[in-house]
Amino acid sequence: xxxxxxxxxxxxxxxxxxxxxxxxxxxxxxxxxxxxxxxxxxxxxxxxxxxxxxxxxxxxxxxxxxxxxxxxxxxxxxxxxxxxxxxxxxxxxxxxxxxxxxxxxxxxxxxxxxxxxxxxxxxxxxxxxxxxxxxxxxxxxxxxxxxxxxxxxxxxxxxxxxxxxxxxxxxxxxxxxxxxxxxxxxxxxxxxxxxxxxxxxxxxxxxxxxxxxxxxxxxxxxxxxxxxxxxxxxxxxxxxxxxxxxxxxxxxxxxxxxxxxxxxxxxxxxxxxxxxxxxxxxxxxxxxxxxxxxxxxxxxxxxxxxxxxxxxxxxxxxxxxxxxxxxxxxxxxxxxxxxxxxxxxxxxxxxxxxxxxxxxxxxxxxxxxxxxxxxxxxxxx
Numbered sequence: 328x329x330x331x332x333x334x335x336x337x338x339x340x341x342x343x344x345x346x347x348x349x350x351x352x353x354x355x356x357x358x359x360x361x362x363x364x365x366x367x368x369x370x371x372x373x374x375x376x377x378x379x380x381x382x383x384x385x386x387x388x389x390x391x392x393x394x395x396x397x398x399x400x401x402x403x404x405x406x407x408x409x410x411x412x413x414x415x416x417x418x419x420x421x422x423x424x425x426x427x428x429x430x431x432x433x434x435x436x437x438x439x440x441x442x443x444x445x446x447x448x449x450x451x452x453x454x455x456x457x458x459x460x461x462x463x464x465x466x467x468x469x470x471x472x473x474x475x476x477x478x479x480x481x482x483x484x485x486x487x488x489x490x491x492x493x494x495x496x497x498x499x500x501x502x503x504x505x506x507x508x509x510x511x512x513x514x515x516x517x518x519x520x521x522x523x524x525x526x527x528x529x530x531x532x533x534x535x536x537x538x539x540x541x542x543x544x545x546x547x548x549x550x551x552x553x554x555x556x557x558x559x560x561x562x563x564x565x566x567x568x569x570x571x572x573x574x575x576x577x578x579x580x581x582x583x584x585x586x587x588x589x590x591x592x593x594x595x596x597x598x599x600x601x602x603x604x605x606x607x608x609x610x611x612x613x614x615x616x617x618x619x620x621x622x623x624x625x626x627x628x629x630x631x632x633x634x635x636x637x638x639x640x641x642x643x644x645x646x647x648x649x650x651x652x653x654x655x656x657x658x659x660x661x662x663x664x665x666x667x668x669x670x671x672x673x674x675x676x677x678x679x680x681x682x683x684x685x686x687x688x689x690x691x692x693x694x695x696x697x698x699x700x701x702x703x704x705x706x707x708x
Contacts, residue, residue: 342686343693348679351526351671356703357627358391363702364606365390366480369491371608371621372396373476374635376515377423378404382441384430385423388623389480394467395419396476399441400428404471406478407464412445413437418464430464439464473610473619474511474637494604500565505602505610507590510617513637516649519657521632525667526674527607527624528699530632533663534601534609534620536689543662546655550574550581551599557688567598567612577613578651579658585615585642605698611656615639616649618656628671634660 350356372387373396384397386409393409395418411418416434429446431438438447443464451457468479470487477491495505523530533539540547540554548555551568570577576584577599587596591614602610611618616638623631636653643649673679685692 342684343690345682345685345692346528346696346699347682348674348676351528351674352627354627357526357624359703360606360624361390363704365624366392368481368485368606369470369477369479369487371475371604372406372478374515375404375471375474375476375511378476380425382426382428383424384419384426386419386421387478388625389478392480393417394478394480395430395464396469396478397426397430397441404469404476405442406467406469406476407443408467410465411435411437412462412464413448472511473505474513475619475621491604495602495610498564498602499600504595504600505612507592507595508588508612508617509590510610510619510637512640513588513617514640514643515635516616516638516643517636517653519634519653519660521634521660521664523630523632523664523667524628525630525664525671526627527622527630529667529670529674530622530630530664531603531606531695532692533667535603535692535695538686538689539666543666544659546579547659550577550655567595567600570597570599576615576652577655579654580651582651584613584652585638585647587614588616588639603695605695616652620660632660632664 366389370389372389372394373385377383377385378396378398381398381400381402384395386393386395388394394406395409396404396406398404409418410416411432411434413432413435416432418430418432418439420433429438429440436447436449437445440446443466445451445457445459445462468481468484470477470491472487472491477487479485492502496502499505537554538557541557544554550570552571553568571581574581576582578584595612596614598614600612602612604610607622607624609620611620616636619635619637621633623633625631634656636649636656638649
């Protein structure tokens with residue numbers, strides 16, 4: 328593996344150097360991230376409730392691999408590499424759909440059951456020595472948490488508890504705090520997909536800090552006034568930003584939202600908490616709903632982000648108008664992603680060849696950079 332050296336600019340004692348610009352533009356760096364991050368760690372792939380019937384499937388891009396996730400006839404979720412074992416054709420070409428009982432390759436009609444076993448192929452009966460399990464689809468590890476299916480391509484996946492669930496403990500300071508929101512029991516009220524022309528790390532860094540909030544998030548700082556001071560929710564362990572005194576709900580105009588989720592504690596009421604689950608998930612917790620972002624890095628300068636707004640099932644079933652709560656974070660998303668897209672071109676400028684700097688209330692982003700370099704096996708600045 329070739330190590331790309333870091334040569335940061337000299338900085339004053341109160342500042343920390345960022346990553347150099349090529350970390351956001353170099354296809355070689357992105358390939359290394361695909362290998363060391365997206366294909367080696369747990370990756371949040373699909374909301375479990377989207378696959379609500381046996382035979383429902385969805386395909387997702389995880390690093391350089393395409394993965395198919397489907398629900399079996401007995402109700403379990405399974406994940407496989409989306410590759411036919413015969414001649415390597417892509418098995419499912421659609422992003423989502425539903426089959427009756429099996430998955431059939433459109434090239435030579437090799438057919439697999441929903442557990443991945445090879446069950447049929449032209450003239451297969453004349454090849455009795457073909458092991459139908461051995462020539463079944465390649466399985467991918469799958470775990471469910473917060474109502475989502477997380478997959479891992481590694482032959483020996485890392486501990487899910489230590490690398491995924493512990494992110495909530497690290498941020499909230501309490502293993503049970505996130506469980507109070509009952510995310511796995513919530514219903515999907517709205518989903519918006521954003522195609523962002525920026526490197527995935529710019530999006531992570533933006534989400535982790537609020538130094539920019541007073542500049543580009545007028546609606547958010549109206550609801551969460553302390554964000555105007557530049558300290559992000561993730562700056563302090565266990566801290567949730569408090570709603571303004573005149574604010575009634577986490578909505579675009581501060582108007583009333585919905586009833587507090589039943590297990591949200593009094594300490595969590597009227598507060599916003601943000602969690603980053605590295606490398607590609609953001610969880611946003613407010614008293615009456617949860618907002619979850621999943622990033623799908625597709626190139627060094629392109630990231631697709633799926634954002635789900637999740638509410639109590641009775642809220643969605645009643646047809647209640649969720650537009651005011653959706654609009655608040657949709658505006659935040661648009662504002663953030665436009666900022667990331669404005670930043671991406673400068674990553675290839677000679678002005679950013681040696682990187683930039685982090686001010687004191689962004690120093691936790693430096694920890695993200697250290698984590699990244701450790702995962703990539705590269706030298707620290």
